[in-house]
Amino acid sequence: MSRIANIAAYRFVELDDREALKTSLHDAAQARGLMGTVLLAPEGINLFLAGPEAGVRGFLDWLRSDARFAPIEAKWSWSDSVPFQRLRVRLKREIVTIRTPDLDLAATPAPYLPADELKRWYDEGRDFLILDTRNEWEVQEGTFENAIDPHIASFGEFPRYLESIESLKDKTIVTFCTGGIRCEKAAPLMKRAGFGHVYQLEGGILKYFEQVGGAHWRGNCVVFDDRGALRPDLSPARGKT
Structure with missing residues (x-):
């Protein structure tokens, strides 16, 4: 077949x-x-x-x-x-819902961090924080080493979550999500809120798996189809194969 x-x-x-x-x-x-x-x-x-x-x-x-x-x-x-x-x-009203209609993505862009560069940062022990912008139930399935879990039930809660981490505004922060789309809004929103050193993982978790594999990743990655979740080798972890 x-x-x-x-x-x-x-x-x-x-x-x-x-x-x-x-x-x-x-x-x-x-x-x-x-x-x-x-x-x-x-x-x-x-x-x-x-x-x-x-x-x-x-x-x-x-x-x-x-x-x-x-x-x-x-x-x-x-x-x-x-x-x-x-x-x-x-x-739809938005292709990824965050309910921040005044967010201008072009006004506060955040640079992309390629998958191999993120791996290098981990390997070298670089001083950075990594922020998972996905929903809490997705994070529970798997995430990067030492990733921050915002404990949100939906992406629409992310803007309010930022109020709780204002003390991190001077830190280097890498945002990530499944395929990159949520970070296209999360990272510019953080830049607008005064976070000065924000990156977004280019292509998200799926591109990282495709280019790097499972280095510094723990667990599986939820996908929104009958496969349920993918392993770092991009094979289905459950559901249809």
Whole structure:
């Protein structure tokens, strides 16, 4: 049986044709035999899709033919079966919900820290803090060594959580999440709040697994499909394989 390709990808870009885009995205994914979820909002796109490798690559080629999505990068993993029950394209207010409408991502950008660089920081014993921006139940499944758990039930609680760590504003802090999208908002929000040395792990945990493996990681990583969670080698930890 052919292996199933799974991708997670996002891009923050202004979208003013979401209704038409919803239809074309659904048709393009369906025509290539893909299942999963695509979220569209005024601020951009967030997608999780699975299917035959040729279909996934064909879909990405089609998507990147639109200049707005040309830079989009995907995190890849593999399974023996499709971990989604259907294909959905949904319109949302935000592609990742934080409920801070005045947050200007371009005004307070935070630099990316590549996966291999984070590993090097750990290996060298560099003085930094690492902040998990995911929900508490995700953190319980697995996280980086010595990571700070904000104990939040949803990402919408993150802005209030920052009020409790104001004493860390002068520290070097690396934020991380599953695929990077939550940190695209968390890190700029921290910069705006006065945290002076904030980084975001480029590509999130999934890209770290893909490029580095499980160094300095403990446990598994929750994913939002039938696989449930992934091991550092990107194999399913439970659920469908």
